[in-house]
Amino acid sequence: MPSNGLRFGYWMPVFxxxxxxxxxxxxxxxxxxxxxxxxxxxxxxFDLSLIAELNLNDIKGVDAPSLDAWSTAAALAAVxxxxxxxxxxxxxxxxxxxxxxxxxxxxxxxxxxxxxxxVSSWWEQEARMYGVHFEQxxxxxxxxxxxxxxxxxxxxxxxxxxxxxxxxxxxxxxxPKPVRSPRPPIYAGGESxxxxxxxxxxxxxxVMHGDSPDHVSAKIADMRERRxxxxxxxxxxxxxxxxxxxxxxxxxGQELARIxxxxxxxxxxxxxxxxxxxxxxxxxxSIEEYSVSNRGLRSGLTxxxxxxxxxxxxxxxxxVNLLLLQFSPQLEEMERFSAxxxxxxxxx
Numbered sequence: 517m518p519s520n521g522l523r524f525g526y527w528m529p530v531f532x533x534x535x536x537x538x539x540x541x542x543x544x545x546x547x548x549x550x551x552x553x554x555x556x557x558x559x560x561x562f563d564l565s566l567i568a569e570l571n572l573n574d575i576k577g578v579d580a581p582s583l584d585a586w587s588t589a590a591a592l593a594a595v596x597x598x599x600x601x602x603x604x605x606x607x608x609x610x611x612x613x614x615x616x617x618x619x620x621x622x623x624x625x626x627x628x629x630x631x632x633x634x635v636s637s638w639w640e641q642e643a644r645m646y647g648v649h650f651e652q653x654x655x656x657x658x659x660x661x662x663x664x665x666x667x668x669x670x671x672x673x674x675x676x677x678x679x680x681x682x683x684x685x686x687x688x689x690x691x692p693k694p695v696r697s698p699r700p701p702i703y704a705g706g707e708s709x710x711x712x713x714x715x716x717x718x719x720x721x722x723v724m725h726g727d728s729p730d731h732v733s734a735k736i737a738d739m740r741e742r743r744x745x746x747x748x749x750x751x752x753x754x755x756x757x758x759x760x761x762x763x764x765x766x767x768x769g770q771e772l773a774r775i776x777x778x779x780x781x782x783x784x785x786x787x788x789x790x791x792x793x794x795x796x797x798x799x800x801x802s803i804e805e806y807s808v809s810n811r812g813l814r815s816g817l818t819x820x821x822x823x824x825x826x827x828x829x830x831x832x833x834x835x836v837n838l839l840l841l842q843f844s845p846q847l848e849e850m851e852r853f854s855a856x857x858x859x860x861x862x863x864x
Contacts, residue, residue: 522832524858525564525602525754526557526841526850527810528592530583531575534758534842535775537807542845545573545581547591553847554592558599560854566633566840567592569604572642575809586618593626602631602703607659608648609637612666613688620671620694628695632667633723634704636660636711657710658682664702664718671699703754716742721752723840726811729827733834754838755831758812760849761821761856768819775844776807812842821856828861 527534528550533541543549554565569585572578589603601622605615623630636656637643643650651659662680669676669688676688694700704715705723715722722739724732736753743751758775762768816827817839831839843849 521837522828522861523563523838524561524841525566525600525838526562526843526846527756528554528565528567528588529846530568530585530588531570531573532580532582533575533844533846534809534812535807535844536575536809537777538775538844539576543847545583547583547588550583550588551592551595553850554596554599556847557850558596560850561858562599562850562854564600564602564631564838564840565592566602567604569606569609569635570639570642571609571646572639574639578641586622589630590622590625593622593629596626596629598629600629600631601626602633602701604633604635606635606637607663608643608651608656609646610663612663612683613670613685613690616667616670617690619667619700620690620692623694623696623700624692626695630694630696631701631703634660634664634702634719636706657706657708657714661714661718664714668699668718701752703752712739712742715739716748716751717746719751721754721838723754723838724756726756726758726813726815728814728816729830729834729836732831732836736835752837753835754840755815755836756810756812756840756842757815757817758808758810759815759817759824759839759841759843759853759857761819761824761852763820765820772818776813808842810842817841821860824853824857825860828857 529543530545530550532545533543535541557565567585567589570582573580573582585603589601592601619630619632637650640650659682662682665680666678666683666685669678670690671694674689676685678685701720703721703723704719705725706712706715716739724735732755739751743749760771762771817824828839843853
C-alpha cells in the first residue's frame with residue numbers, strides 16, 4: 517500500500533450496476549455474483565466494500581431487483597477474511613438500539629470488519645412504499661444525531677438509557693459488544709451545513725461524491741476546521757469515483773461514449789430527478805453525469821493506466837484516505853484496475 521495508507525474500496529453492485537443508460541451490465545443483483553465478487557476482490561487487493569441500502573432500485577428502475585444491505589453484509593462477513601464491510605444504514609428505517617445489536621453481531625461474524633455508512637433518507641417514494649415516515653431535510657439530520665447517540669451508547673455502555681425527541685431507551689443491555697475498539701467506524705456524507713456539522717461532531721470519516729482533487733481538498737480543509745472547533749482529532753476522508761483504464765486515448769474515448777450515452781436506456785431518470793429535488797447539492801449535474809451514479813465521472817479516474825495513477829496521486833496529496841470505486845462490468849474492470857493501477861501505486 518502507499519506510504520500514507522490510501523485504501524481502495526468499491527461499491528458492491530447490489531443494484532445490478534451503476535450505469536443508468538445501460539440496461540444489462542453483466543453483473544446481476546444476486547448472492548451468487550456478490551459473494552464471488554467479494555472473495556475475488558480480496559485476492560485483487562481491495563480493502564473495503566460499501567454495501568448501499570435501498571429497498572428499491574434507483575439505478576435500473578423501481579421494478580428491477582436490488583439486494584437487502586444488511587442480510588447481504590451478514591452473509592459476506594462469513595465468506596470473506598480481510599474485506600472491511602461498510603454497510604449503509606438509514607436511521608428512519610432502523611431502530612437504533614436494535615440496529616446496534618444487529619451490527620455488533622455482524623462485527624463478530626466478520627471478526628471486527630464491520631463499518632457503518634450513515635445515510636439520511638432522500639427517496640420519498642420508497643418511504644411511502646415501505647410504510648416509513650419521510651421527514652424533511654434538516655429534520656432528518658436531527659433524527660440522525662439522536663440515532664447516533666443511541667447506537668454509540670448501546671455499544672459503549674453496559675446499561676444505557678436515553679431520552680430525546682425521536683428516541684427513548686430504558687436500561688438497554690447489549691452484549692456482546694462489537695469486536696472493533698473503540699467502535700466500528702462510522703462513515704457519513706453530506707453537503708448541507710446540518711450534515712457537515714453532524715459528521716464533524718459524531719462520525720469518524722467523511723465520504724464525498726465524485727469530484728476533482730481541488731474541490732475535494734477544499735472540502736477536507738473545511739471538515740478539518742470543523743473538527744478542530746469541536747475539539748476533536750483527525751478523521752478519515754473518502755471520495756467516490758467511477759473508474760476504468762484503457763491503453764490508448766481512442767479506447768478511453770470509446771468507453772466514455774458508451775457509458776454516457778443516455779439514449780440507450782433512461783428508466784431511472786424519474787428517480788434521479790426526485791433525488792435532486794430532495795438534496796442540497798453544492799453543484800448541479802449534467803445530463804451526461806446522470807448516466808453514472810454518485811457523480812463518479814467528476815473524479816477523473818478514467819484514462820490510460822498512467823493517467824489514472826497520476827490522478828490518484830493528486831487525491832492522496834489532497835488528503836484522501838479511501839477511494840470508493842465503481843466499475844462496469846464490475847469483476848472484469850476490477851481485474852484490469854488491480855493490474856494496471858493498484859499494483860503500480862502500491863510500490864510507488
